[in-house]
Amino acid sequence: MALSRDDAARLGLKPGDTFKLDLGAASMPMTVAAILPEQANLSGLAITDIATAQEVLGRLGEIERIDLILTDAEAERVAAALPDGVRLEASAQRSNALAQMTRAFHTNLTAMSLLAMLVGAFIVYNTMTFAVLQRRPLLGTLRMLGTTRSQLFALVLVETLALALVGALLGVLLGIAVGAGLVQLVTRTINDIYFQLSVRSLHLAPLSLLKGIGLGLGVTLLAALGPALEAARSQPRDVIRRTRVEGQARRLLPWLAASGVLLILIGLGLIALSARSMGIGFLALFLVIVGTALLMPLAVHGFASLTTPLFGRLFGTQGRLAARGITASITRSGLAVAALAVAVSATLGVSIMIGSFRASVSDWLANTLTSDIYISAESSSGASRGGDLPPELADQLLALPAVEALSQGRSNRIETRDGPVLTLALESSTGQPRGFRFQGPTAADLWPGWQAGRLILISQPLAYRRQLQVGDDLELFTTSGWQSFEIGAIFQDYGSDSGTLILPRSLYAEKWDDPAVSSFGISLADEADADAVSQQVETLLAQLDITTSVQTNRAIRELSLDIFDQTFTITKVLRLLAIGVAFVGILSALMALELERARDYAVLRATGMTRGQLRALILIQTSAMGLAAGLFAIPLGLAMGDLLISVINLRSFGWTMPMQVQPQTLISGLVLAWLAAIFAGIYPAIRAARAVPARALREE
Structure with missing residues (x-):
C-alpha cells in the first residue's frame, strides 16, 4: 500500500513498516510499499492495486467505478451498451455535487464578509469627513x-x-x-x-x-x-460655519427616512417575489439593513430630543448639554449610531438564528434518537455505504437481559436523477419505526405502504431542493436500473442539508442487493443503566473481535451539539470582526465630532467647566449614543433574525425552524453597543479636555 508523504509522516511510517488498517468491524495488517511524492497531492488516501483492495475489503469481483476518456459520440455508444444497474456519469457531475454541498456554506460566509464591508463604509465616511473638517x-x-x-x-x-x-x-x-x-x-x-x-x-x-x-x-x-x-x-x-451644514442636514432627515422606508418595502417585496433565489434573498436583507440605517439619523434626533429632560434630571447640566450635542451634530452622531447599530444588529440577528437553530436541533435529536444505545461500523475506504456488521450480532444483542428491542439500519448514497442522496434503510424489531416528525400531510396508508415498499420517506431539505411533495414520484437507480417510488411523507431532519430518504431494509436489500447491516439501535428496559449496558455491549464486541463505535443516546446528543457549536465558530469570529470595524467607525465619528465642537468645548472651559466635567460630558454623550445604537439594534436584529431563519436559512439548507428569542441575547446586544461607545469615547474625551481653550477660540 502506498501512502502520501504527509500521511506517512503523521503516522510515523516508512517503507517496509506494518500498520493495522481498521475496516469497519474488522482490521487487517498492511505493509507500506511506497511513499508518494508531495506533487501527487493525495493526502488522506491510501493507494493499492484492485486485487488487494477487493481482498482486503471482502468484495471479491466487485468494481465500483471505471474511469474513461470519451468523446461525446463515444459516450453515447457506451451508455447505450451498459447493462442494467450500471450508468455513465460525467466526472464534472461528481465535482458539481461536492460544490453544491458547500455552496450554501460559502454563500453565508460571503454575506458576513459583505456585512463587515458595509460597516466599513461608515468608517470611510467618518474618516474622510474628519479629514475635511480638519x-x-x-x-x-x-x-x-x-x-x-x-x-x-x-x-x-x-x-x-x-x-x-x-x-x-x-x-x-x-x-x-x-x-x-x-x-x-x-x-x-x-x-x-x-x-x-x-x-x-x-x-x-x-x-x-x-x-x-x-x-x-x-x-x-x-x-x-x-x-x-x-x-x-x-x-x-x-x-x-457648522450651523449651516447641520441646518441643511436636519432638513434632509425626513427625506432620508422616507428613502429608508422605501428601501425596506422594496426588500420585503423582493422576498415575496424571489421564490427560491439565494442571491435575491441576500439582496433583500441588504436593502432592509440599508433602509433601516437611513431611518436611524431621524430616530437618533428624536431619541436625543425626547431624552434630554431625562439626562438633565440624571446628570444635571452636563446631561442636557450631552443630549443636545447629539442633535446639534446629527450628521456625525446619526451616522455613528447607525454604523454601531447595524453591527450590533447583525450580531443579534445571527445570535437569534443560531440560538433558534440550536434549540431546534436539540429538540429534533431528543425526538429522533429513540434508542438508548447505538452501534455503528465505519465505512471502508471512503465507500459511500456504511461498514458491515455480522448478522448474528443481532441475536446476541437481543439475548442481553436489559435489551427490549433492536432496530437495524443500513446507510448508503443512492443516485437520483439530480445526484446522490443519503439513504437510510431501517428495520425495527417492534415493527413501525419511531422518531419521525412529519411536515405537512402524509399518505393515508403511510406505514403499511412503506412496509410494503410502495412509499418512501424524504427529508425536508430534499423536498425543498428538489421541489417534491407527498404523492410525487422519485426515481432511484437500483441494481436493475431506474425505478420510481412514491413519496409518502416529508419528515423534519437537520442531519443533512443535501437531503435524506428512508426505505424499509427489506426493500433496500432486494433492490440494491445489499442485505448487510451497518448500525444497530438498542432500546433498553426502563430500569436499565445505559452506561452499564454499553459496557456489556463493548465487552461482547471485543470478544467477537469487532471494532465499532458504541455510543449512548446522551453521548450522541452531546457530541452533536458540540459539533454544532464548532460549526458556528467561524461565524462568531466574523461577527467579532464586524463589531471591531464598528468600534473603529464610532471612534472616528467621535473624533470628527470632537473636532467640530472644539469651539463649543472651549467656550464651556472658558466659562468655568473643569476638564473632568468636560470629560464626563463627552462620556455621557457617547453613552447616550451607545444606548441609542443598542435600542435601535434590537428591532433590526429581530428582523434580521427572522429573515435569516425564514428566508436565508431555508434557501441555503432547506431547513425550517421557529424563531426563539432569549431575553439575555437582546440585553447582551444593548450592553455591547453601550460598552463599544464608552470605550470609543474615552480618547476623544481626554483629547478634548486637554485642548487649550484660547487656541480653539482664536479666529483668523
Whole structure:
C-alpha cells in the first residue's frame, strides 16, 4: 500500500513498516510499499492495486467505478451498451455535487464578509469627513484663491483613492493572514458536516485578490462622495460655519427616512417575489439593513430630543448639554449610531438564528434518537455505504437481559436523477419505526405502504431542493436500473442539508442487493443503566473481535451539539470582526465630532467647566449614543433574525425552524453597543479636555 508523504509522516511510517488498517468491524495488517511524492497531492488516501483492495475489503469481483476518456459520440455508444444497474456519469457531475454541498456554506460566509464591508463604509465616511473638517480653513482659502468646486471635489476623491489603494493592499495582506488562521475552522466545519477535507496550503487565486482590491476601492470611493460634496459645495464664507451644514442636514432627515422606508418595502417585496433565489434573498436583507440605517439619523434626533429632560434630571447640566450635542451634530452622531447599530444588529440577528437553530436541533435529536444505545461500523475506504456488521450480532444483542428491542439500519448514497442522496434503510424489531416528525400531510396508508415498499420517506431539505411533495414520484437507480417510488411523507431532519430518504431494509436489500447491516439501535428496559449496558455491549464486541463505535443516546446528543457549536465558530469570529470595524467607525465619528465642537468645548472651559466635567460630558454623550445604537439594534436584529431563519436559512439548507428569542441575547446586544461607545469615547474625551481653550477660540 502506498501512502502520501504527509500521511506517512503523521503516522510515523516508512517503507517496509506494518500498520493495522481498521475496516469497519474488522482490521487487517498492511505493509507500506511506497511513499508518494508531495506533487501527487493525495493526502488522506491510501493507494493499492484492485486485487488487494477487493481482498482486503471482502468484495471479491466487485468494481465500483471505471474511469474513461470519451468523446461525446463515444459516450453515447457506451451508455447505450451498459447493462442494467450500471450508468455513465460525467466526472464534472461528481465535482458539481461536492460544490453544491458547500455552496450554501460559502454563500453565508460571503454575506458576513459583505456585512463587515458595509460597516466599513461608515468608517470611510467618518474618516474622510474628519479629514475635511480638519482642513476646512485650508479648503476655504483655496476657494478664495480661485479653486473651483469641481477641483475641490476631485482633490478629496483623489486623496481618498490614494488612501484606499494603500488600505486595500494592506487589507489583502491582512486578509491573507486572517484567512490562514481561519482556514482550520472552516476545514473542521466542512469535515463535521460534509466530507473529509485536508488543507495543506493556502490557495491564493489572483482573481480573488483583485476582487478584494476592487471592492475596497469601490466601497471607499462611494463612501467618500458625501465628504467630497461637502467640501466642494461650501462657499468660502461658510467653511467655518457648522450651523449651516447641520441646518441643511436636519432638513434632509425626513427625506432620508422616507428613502429608508422605501428601501425596506422594496426588500420585503423582493422576498415575496424571489421564490427560491439565494442571491435575491441576500439582496433583500441588504436593502432592509440599508433602509433601516437611513431611518436611524431621524430616530437618533428624536431619541436625543425626547431624552434630554431625562439626562438633565440624571446628570444635571452636563446631561442636557450631552443630549443636545447629539442633535446639534446629527450628521456625525446619526451616522455613528447607525454604523454601531447595524453591527450590533447583525450580531443579534445571527445570535437569534443560531440560538433558534440550536434549540431546534436539540429538540429534533431528543425526538429522533429513540434508542438508548447505538452501534455503528465505519465505512471502508471512503465507500459511500456504511461498514458491515455480522448478522448474528443481532441475536446476541437481543439475548442481553436489559435489551427490549433492536432496530437495524443500513446507510448508503443512492443516485437520483439530480445526484446522490443519503439513504437510510431501517428495520425495527417492534415493527413501525419511531422518531419521525412529519411536515405537512402524509399518505393515508403511510406505514403499511412503506412496509410494503410502495412509499418512501424524504427529508425536508430534499423536498425543498428538489421541489417534491407527498404523492410525487422519485426515481432511484437500483441494481436493475431506474425505478420510481412514491413519496409518502416529508419528515423534519437537520442531519443533512443535501437531503435524506428512508426505505424499509427489506426493500433496500432486494433492490440494491445489499442485505448487510451497518448500525444497530438498542432500546433498553426502563430500569436499565445505559452506561452499564454499553459496557456489556463493548465487552461482547471485543470478544467477537469487532471494532465499532458504541455510543449512548446522551453521548450522541452531546457530541452533536458540540459539533454544532464548532460549526458556528467561524461565524462568531466574523461577527467579532464586524463589531471591531464598528468600534473603529464610532471612534472616528467621535473624533470628527470632537473636532467640530472644539469651539463649543472651549467656550464651556472658558466659562468655568473643569476638564473632568468636560470629560464626563463627552462620556455621557457617547453613552447616550451607545444606548441609542443598542435600542435601535434590537428591532433590526429581530428582523434580521427572522429573515435569516425564514428566508436565508431555508434557501441555503432547506431547513425550517421557529424563531426563539432569549431575553439575555437582546440585553447582551444593548450592553455591547453601550460598552463599544464608552470605550470609543474615552480618547476623544481626554483629547478634548486637554485642548487649550484660547487656541480653539482664536479666529483668523
